[in-house]
Amino acid sequence: MPLPGEKSTGKVTGGHAGEWSKELDQALLLATAQYRLVLTLFTTPECSWCNRLKQDVLSTSEIADLLDYFILVEVDTSENPKRAAIHHVRSTPTMVVFSSDGRERMRIDGFVEKSEL
Numbered sequence: 001m002p003l004p005g006e007k008s009t010g011k012v013t014g015g016h017a018g019e020w021s022k023e024l025d026q027a028l029l030l031a032t033a034q035y036r037l038v039l040t041l042f043t044t045p046e047c048s049w050c051n052r053l054k055q056d057v058l059s060t061s062e063i064a065d066l067l068d069y070f071i072l073v074e075v076d077t078s079e080n081p082k083r084a085a086i087h088h089v090r091s092t093p094t095m096v097v098f099s100s101d102g103r104e105r106m107r108i109d110g111f112v113e114k115s116e117l
Contacts, residue, residue: 031100039070042094049111
């Protein structure tokens, strides 16, 4: 369920390998059913480092293979500032790994090269 004021697409597509959802809460429910972690990428459309991370790092075959183990969620912080605030996202890109109970397990603030993942 989206937070008040949060835009919702109404569906979760992040359950399949390589697909990015926009619905964090629904992805967490799916993670519980599938015994998986949720990788959430907090971005904004105008963030050049976000675009570089998506194009040059996350879309490479080596990293794409690793992403298959996660339910993937992308949160546009300009559309969902409350979601960003709840998770203490101060800048983009920020990647956060959540367990299915919503607890943060790992965080990477800023751009990283694929060799750092």
